[in-house]
Amino acid sequence: MLQVESLMKSFDDFMAVDGANLTVGKGEIVAVIGPNGAGKTTLFNLITGALKRDRGRIIFKGEDIGELPPYEICKKGISRSYQIVNIFPRLTVFGNVQVAVLSHQRRSSNLFQPAQNIAVEETRSILESMGLSNKGKSIAGSLSHGDQKILEIAIALGNEPELLILDEPTAGMSPEETQDTMELVKRLANQRGLTILFCEHDMNIVFSIAQSIMVMRHGQTIIQGSLDEVRNNKEVQEAYLGGE
Amino acid sequence: MTFGPAELICQLLVGISRSMILFIVCAGLSFVLGVLRIPNIAHGTLYMIGAFATFSITKMFAGSSGFWIALIVAPLLVAVVSLIAERVLFCHLYEREHLMLLLFTFALSLILGDLVKIVWGAEYKSVSAPLLLKGSISILGASFPRYNLFLILVGPLVAIAIWLFTNKTKIGKISRAAAVDREMVGVLGINVSWVFAIAFVIGCYLAGVGGALVAPTVSITLGMDHTLIIEAFLIVIIGGLGNMWGALVGSLIFGITHSFGVLFWPQFAIVFPYIAVVIVLLLRPKGLLKSVW
């Protein structure tokens, strides 16, 4: 479904991404891991169009999306959540998700109908599946951090994506919240047939749900493979797992 | 209408001389903008006070010496006014958001504007140039006012003075540093509030100098603050925010396009500089030279 080939991106003289390769098959759950500064977030920014690549190809469903602006890429079926909570703090929880749903339904430019009557069912069902139903009317800025991270993902779901990209979805969460969130993500992937690409620092999560793991270091892909392949790879052991 | 080279050159020089006044005023505005990060809307009003004060001081002394004295005293008066405003009110707002600072300068311009009306009345005033600078000289056969020649000489002197100040004096260097990174300056133990005060007063002083210099060339009226501030602000924008040399470039563009406008289409002379500003901003939205931010 998604193919990244020899992707490169530099900022002034710093090579943030220097030859990244990634393959994500339809319906798979793929994790990207690597030490801090390895270029994971930059990679995600490149895929979603927030940054323009210098070189390399990004192919989604057979199409090179490297030159498209973020809103076009979203319309192709890719949605993402952010590592640092990036919601609409002044809107309600319902409103936050609704923005995405309306955009997906191409009804965002509707001028004269009250928004509160539009796309209500779809928005409610997303809130329900994320466990946020009872918080629909709260102002997003007033939620706890953990709830905001869940809202992060809920907004991304509003676009009914085919590929969902999660940037450290459980960062800053307690162990129970982390467990719950990842169960949720796995369930959603099954129910909605989502393909998931995520990055995490918590190895337990990565090893428990990822089917394929890509390891990055200094902006380069060291290897992508199954859990065992990655664990047994010498380079990975040196660079990252500390030679276990 | 045909113009010979003499007229064109004279008009160019007139443009340059007017640019010098604009430069002095804009250098002050740019300096404050760079250090405090806000445009001082009262800058135009302070310029106006400089002009009115020059009128009064010139009248107090017989003969030409009045003007020379005014050239020194009027800007100092303006600096004092700005210092009072800063110490009594402005300095309490430094922690607030920029919008509040901007509005304060607007409120100050309203207050000072009416104070000018109270002190000097609503009719226009005029100041004549000192004897030494009256009349004109001949350049290539066309006549060129002596006063404008004086302005062309004064401009670069002020530019050099400003350059020396910002590059060679301790206060100047600190101000420049504060413009670029005020937190760092604070961390180094320097009282940032004083830096702001000094920058503000010096900027306003320059506005006063501009007002004093412009006094013999225009009728001194109550609306001059409003027209000046928009021109000065646009000049500072096209030059690059906070950049002194940018203020010079911007002023030259403004003054010269205006004077050529006067030559070729006098009715719409004022439109030419605005068109030039729009063109610059469309091509280089952040200004021609590097801004301090």
Added chain:
Amino acid sequence: MFKNIIHSKWFGVVAGIFILLFICPLFAPRFFVYILALIYVTSLLAMSLNMVVGHGGLFQFHHGVFYGVGAYAVALMLTKSSMPMWFGFIVGPVVAAIIGLIIGWFCVRLTRLYFGMLQISLGSLIWAIVFRWYNFTGGDDGIHGIPMPSLIASLNSSYYFILIILVICLILMYMILKSPFGNTLQATRDNSQRCEAVGINVKRYQLGGIVVATFFAGVAGVLFVVLERSVFPDLLFWVLSLEIFIMCLLGGWFTFAGPILGAAITVALRTFVGRYTEYWTLILGIMLILVIFFLPEGVMGFFQGLFKPGKKEVTERGKS
């Protein structure tokens, strides 16, 4: 949505106020009626600015230009063309919106501050042209004695006309802000990066917001001409743009009706202070300083803070 409005507790109060305003010309002195009408025009202008700044998050620094353009467009149509008068009334806002679209198109390519500065320069250019074009626009004298259709020629009838148009525009603005477009616009204000990631072409929405806002500013310009029967270049000058900004600030940016309050206060102050002293700008300056020092949330924000202390906490927690 209308059911909610009718049942809300404010409806009675607001309805009462409207009825009072409607019957006002029957018993109030002429001058008072005139001032109210002026407040309506200014309120509409301030509301239109709030749409693009408060709800859209754009640095619309020279909004007055669109007001002035609307006013001049209708003035020129009524004095220089032989088209039917009511046609001029439509031309005003449409021309304002077109100029808004053109200026907006250039400005949205830039961010924040630079958006504002380009707009100031483009607006000032328009001012300079109008200011000097004696033959066409009357130059610095402006145009006076503009004829009006007899239906709205008297003070009272123009009062009603202005009030009705104001109410219609307010209802339209309310509907637009509560519509998906309005919500999306506010979302672009709060987090344009996320909007892009969610499939929204932010610049297109910003431009849309500008066109809507400048259309209403043009309507306000038309209403001004109906009331004053003249236009002058000050309508396009930066001072007016800054004053409208201040009205929104005084009234409170993020509320729906705040700008109306700001406009009312400013016009009322200017008129009543002006009766006692010719130095009303001095007083205005002093009041502005008092507001800056003591009411940072604006007058409406201050009252909201009194009634709903919880809301303030919420935004502060959100910030951390």
